[in-house]
Amino acid sequence: MSTGTTLTESQYDINIHRNGRLWMLAAILVTQGVPLAISLYFDVWPPFGTLLAGLVPTIIVFWPIAIIEVLTYTPMLGSGGTYLGFVTGNLSNLKVPAAISAMQQAGVEPSTKEGEIISTLAVGASSLVTNLVLVLGVVLMSYLLPVLESPALKPAFANLMPSLFGALGVVFISRNWKISVAPLVLMAGLFIAVPTLPVGILIPVGALVSIAVARLLYRKGMV
Amino acid sequence: MSDIRNSPFLFTVGAFVALFVTIQSLVFIAGAWKEGKRLGLSATIMRKALSGSAVFSVVPSIAILLAVLTLAGALGLPLPWIRLSVVGAITYELPAAETAAQAFGTTVKTSITDPTVFSAIAWAMSIGSVFAMILIIIFAKSIQSGIHKAQIKDTAWSGLLISAMFMGLISAFLGNALGGGLISILALLSSAAVMALFGLAIKKAGFKQLENFAMPVSMLSGMAVAALYALATGGVAS
Known part of the structure; x- marks a missing residue:
């Protein structure tokens, strides 16, 4: 039996891809089964055209990001870690750092057989902990529902979006302010002029503007 | 129809999803453990990887729980719980939910x-996040075997591309917040200020352990300022 670190295909490698794909397929059925269950149980079916209109901005921004995430994280996480991590989510903020830190502590490298094992164990343990914390938290919070729904907290939840994007703005602007200026000025101007503009239509516009600016600056070697 | 957001049915669906994730994690851990033993990895090293990662994950998981809390006002508890148990992250779920809501005029x-x-x-959040899972089914094996590694050679540009995509999204929502009046601008500035403080504490003072709390605490601060402002002005602003 080989105990080396090169990736020659073992029975585990063959099985992990077959089983991983089956689990991923099952996860797709489970995740898409949630809205289906809601629609079936409560007999509520959103009109397709309107749903599509609400979905297109998300697809335009997040599907290209998904391609880059798959290409970036898959080699880091290894096969088992990938099939599990992409189901349980929270990759950049939890699963990837957990896997990398575990591999460092064990003194093994990503893309080796040992790295594959340690990464899968780390992602698995991390998923279990998140699950446990969420279950306990949701049980506790279900007792706090009347507080969450109280009128005093309404303005807090009404300002959820500015609160997320204020914080996220600081992160991305400080990371690369040069590509931020043009889309920010454009959007601020548009919304101050016409406050009722639908965000959904402007997301792709903002994305195109920032990609164009980023490409230009990148080519000129300014970012 | 009564409020379906916090119905027992949805809590049951949430429990089922949590069970699915638990079983998958246990199956993958068992498989990796067996293969690790075959490869000659010691049980101590593997146990350390499990316990180390578990401890590492406690704080970020509490941060994810806080993200569930921020969404609970609009969507109830079970749906955000389900979405953040599988695939999701708050930076995706909230914009996806908002663009879908806006298409329906709310x-x-x-x-x-x-x-x-x-x-x-619920449909929009779920369909919007399915693409990565499909890509994994089709491409994970070939990426692992090195076939697609060449595609991401220009890592500087791909990193910039992600930033640019997010910047487009962020600028649209920031602009929207500016059009939302004083309370909305106050929430935005407060959360931005708290995030900037976190940034200073993490980068300049080296408090790396604060990293996971930066986003949810900044968000909750912005929301708290909005609630306090509304309280101080007698609820005129909402």
Whole structure:
């Protein structure tokens, strides 16, 4: 039996891809089964055209990001870690750092057989902990529902979006302010002029503007 | 129809999803453990990887729980719980929910009590996040075997591309917040200020352990300022 670190295909490698794909397929059925269950149980079916209109901005921004995430994280996480991590989510903020830190502590490298094992164990343990914390938290919070729904907290939840994007703005602007200026000025101007503009239509516009600016600056070697 | 957001049915669906994730994690851990033993990895090293990662994950998991809390006002508890147990992260879920809500002429700034809109948001969040899973089914094996490694050679540009995509999204929502009046601008500035303080504490003072709390605490600060401002002005602003 080989105990080396090169990736020659073992029975585990063959099985992990077959089983991983089956689990991923099952996860797709489970995740898409949630809205289906809601629609079936409560007999509520959103009109397709309107749903599509609400979905297109998300697809335009997040599907290209998904391609880059798959290409970036898959080699880091290894096969088992990938099939599990992409189901349980929270990759950049939890699963990837957990896997990398575990591999460092064990003194093994990503893309080796040992790295594959340690990464899968780390992602698995991390998923279990998140699950446990969420279950306990949701049980506790279900007792706090009347507080969450109280009128005093309404303005807090009404300002959820500015609160997320204020914080996220600081992160991305400080990371690369040069590509931020043009889309920010454009959007601020548009919304101050016409406050009722639908965000959904402007997301792709903002994305195109920032990609164009980023490409230009990148080519000129300014970012 | 009564409020479906916090119905026992949805809590049951949430429990089922949590069970699915638990079983998958246990199956993958068992498989990796067996293969690790075959490869000659010691049980101590593998146990350390499990316990180390478990401890590492406690704090970020509490941060994810806080993200569930921020969404609970609009969407109830079970749907955000389900979405953040599988695939999701707050930076995706909230914009996806809001763009879907806006298509139906409403917003997640208010409680989503209309069952049709609620179901539409659930569909949008779920369909919007399925693409990565499909890509994994098709490409994970070939990426692992090195075939697709060449495609991401220009890592500087791909990193910039992600930033640019997010910047487009962020600028649209920031602009929207500016059009939302004083309370909305106050929430935005407060959360931005708290995030900037976190940034200073993490980068300049080396408090790396604060990293996971930066986003949820900044968000909750912005929301708290909005609630306090509304209270101080007698609820005129909402």
